Amino acid sequence: MAVPLFDTKTPVAPLRAEIDARIAAVLDGGAFILGPEVDAFERELADYLGARHVVSVANGTDAITIALQALGVGPGDEVVVPSFTFYASAEAIPPTGAAPVFCDVDRDTMNVTAETVKAALTPRTKAVVAVDLFGNPADVAAIEALGVPVVEDAAQAAGSLLRDRRTAALGTVGTLSFFPSKNLGCFGDGGAVVTDDDAIAEEARVLRFHGSRDKVSFERIGWNSRLDELQAAILRVLLPQLDGWAAGRRAAWSNYEAAGLWELVTPQTATSGAIPCWGLQVVRTPHAALLAQALPAAGIGARSYYSTPLHRQRALTPWAGDVIPLPATDALAQTHLAIPMNPLLSRADADEVTAAVQAALDGADASGAAGADAANAV
Ligand SMILES: Cc1ncc(COP(=O)(O)O)c(C=O)c1O
Incomplete structure (x- = not known):
């Protein structure tokens, strides 16, 4: 193809030697799940985003489900989501027990707005999934001003800014995908939940590890959803780019x-x-x-x-x-x-x-x- 739709190889090619070295270090270290690379990446990404917490997970879809559950969304609730987005933005809602309610977008920005969300609100609305579509930040503050918390689905928008704030950190909780073709893509699947709220972050940490804090007692039905050490090591090389x-x-x-x-x-x-x-x-x-x-x-x-x-x-x-x-x-x-x-x-x-x-x-x-x-x- 003379000009491909996207290019996941050429931009990372100059980083190959450093990536190889980081991968070798992980292999030598022998820790592969929730180890030092994940800890360091979560800290570095939180610093970059200007957020208090990053909880890495297995992919951007799980990140939305876990973020919603950490917000307290569950059976009987409704979650407003745009119909014009990738399927995962809505697919992530039913696993919480809540119902997706579809709203429109603005034709020019292609994003949800306070007006399009407002038209879909009901007394059962517990949250909104606001997508930063194709990298364009949604006006999350205007939507949260309606009085409903937002999960900002920033899967397509790492690296964007809205009024000096980074996408994924625009509202109560944000999510990222590190799928290879994304703005910050790893060499497999990965995702993250981003928040300033200590309680939401703690809930997300419990939910990503089988609903457990200590690996021996299990408080709730959670998920097995973690970023691998190898992907975290690679993402630590890519984030500064x-x-x-x-x-x-x-x-x-x-x-x-x-x-x-x-x-x-x-x-x-x-x-x-x-x-x-x-x-x-x-x-x-x-x-x-x-x-x-x-x-x-x-x-x-x-x-x-x-x-x-x-x-x-x-x-x-x-x-x-x-x-x-x-x-x-x-x-x-x-x-x-x-x-x-x-x-x-x-x-x-x-x-x-x-x-x-x-x-x-x-x-x-x-x-x-x-x-x-x-x-x-x-
Ligand atoms: C808008 C949007 N939300 C969620 C996702 C899900 O991310 P993942 O593929 O990492 O599960 C994607 C990407 O594929 C996406 O584009």
């Missing part, structure tokens, strides 16, 4: 702008006051379906990830009975498209993507397909 990679991702956005791409398709709007670390470059266009076919054929990575929003996913139908109208979600489902993004995406790459978009639109114009495509888009 995150801000540089974030700058690279913002430079990639500017390269697209300079290449003229924003005259052809509409980029996601950054939340007011945000400095996003773009996890994915997602654009809006009435020609999303056409480009999702034409760009890969031209060697350019492109994909519409959420063309079936969560309230229309089969597994979530038990909670989709009386969903409120979600007009922006339904429109975005048909008009969004992810195009290549990585910290090293150059002006030449941006030019190539832009030329391929232009060629696809010109070709479709000539055949009349673009008009039909646009007419079919909501």
